[in-house]
Amino acid sequence: MKKIEAIIRTHKLEDVKNALTVAGVQGMTISHVEGFGRQKGHQEIYRGTEVKVSFVPKIKIVAVVQDAMLEKALTAIVDNAQTGKVGDGKIFVSDVAEVVRIRTGERGEVAI
């Protein structure tokens, strides 16, 4: 089982969610985050004084998938979150030790 953590542009959420659902990913969790990568934020001016905006608002999607589903999920995210401009985001994939469905107590891949 793999955990996908995808950091994407805020306005790409609907597209990515729909694509993941079509690809067969059953569920996901999102959070509103801020961050920067090589984009390093940007410069604004407020009342004549520079505001260094280091952290840019993004959406983080966390989804746990079966190993077989991983490539389809990654393709769905990349195709729909991409704009070609700096700031498109990143995906981190890690191994998941255990999954539990709280309602029934089921464990393992069936609990995803």
Added chain:
Amino acid sequence: MRRMKTFVTAAILALLLIGIHPLRGDAASDPSGVTIGSASDVVGATPGAPSADDIKNMAASEPLAVKLADVVGHNRIAINMVWVLFCGFLVMFMQAGFALAETGFTRAKNAGHTMAMNFMVYPVGMLGFWMCGFAIMMGGSGGAASIGGGSALANEFTINLFGKDFGLFGSTGFFLSGSAYDAVIFSMFLFQMVFMDTTATIPTGAMAERWTFKSFMIYGFFISMFVYPIYGNWVWGGGWLSTLGKNFGFGHGVLDFAGSSVVHMTGGVAAVAGAMVLGPRLGKFNKDGSPNAMPGHHIPMALTGCFILAFGWFGFNAGSTLAGGDLRIGVVAVNTMLASAGGALSSALFMWFRYGKPDISMIANGFLAGLVAITAPCAFVNSVSAVGIGVIAGILLCYAVFFVERKMKLDDPVGAISVHGINGAWGMIALGLFADGTYGDGLNGVAGPVKGLFYGDGSQLAAQSIAVVTNIIFVFVVMYAFFKILNKITPLRVAADLEENGLDMAEVAVNAYPEFNINR
């Protein structure tokens, strides 16, 4: 703490003793309002009105006309009093405008505290003004004939200098009691009080996000009881600035139609003193002195607040005719709105050209700057001048914001010093330049309409300049000393860790946004 309590108790007792001194009411005072407004108020009301002799002589031959004159006089006064009160209610609503503008332009973690200061300044200022501020300011003003009399306000403390009387402060009307319990005087109190509170709320903007609520409350009493009233007496209460024309030939004496200096300069200069003693917010200035921007948390709130202020300003300026029957009110109102438009547009264009974008927070400030600047000259200028005064105010505002932040190194979160202090002074000077001679015959006891430098009379500008200098010196010295001394008794500034976390819960026992994750 005990010393403070003892001092405050003693002060209140002392004022009570002064207040009950005129134990019996003045025969002319009428709290019921029944005898106010009569045939004598018809005399001189219009160019074609009957004279006092006309009415006396007609009593025998035209008894009905004399009775009708009584009702007409009553109605004339009624129109004026209703106008003054209604405009006073509009100005009261500006408190909401200030509260929303200041809170919107400051950070979310302090929203409760910023709103609380703007809220509390209303009752505190009102009670201070009721106790002694109004008496000091208007106690010797002679009342207001247009709203029915108030002649019990006849005690002005004067000194004699250079062979002339210099009025310094009034002494009738403490606790609105004794002879001050009169329908006219009460209406005057309401109208004057809401103007005073506009002044009192200005420093809360410059001192937001790090001022202790306790020292703010003490400030609220001090400015409403003493500082605002004394300068106010000098300009509006019959004091020495208003008689500079009668006494020394300086135009019509100091003229400030609705309070560019009495209200806005006093507030702005007090804000300078307070911001100096208080110091900047943590993180505002770097070690090398360069400033950091701290954007406001709620722009829709701030701009709505500015619209509410513009709405209330119709009461502020047009109400200052003190007469609904003074048909200059349309000119006053239009000049007011035109100046606001000029200020908004010029500040927008300035920021657009200078920084590539029209910064709406500066535009909102420019909008208010135009309103502040037109407040003194609104009744005396034409529409082209009004627009011009506003346009210049907007540009002055932008330069002032940079000057205050980068040169004076003062932290003014909402631009209060630049909007009210700088443009209050500009408004006074503008009157001395642009007054066009179409209004003001007889003001401050000087015959003829009011003319500024560009219309042939430089002496009015001289009077205006004296007022500007006097206000700056008087208000700054008194308020700086007050804040310095107060800081020794109880700290002006919250503790550093409290300031980092936000003032709301610690200072006013609430969180403005308890259900939201906010940046701290």
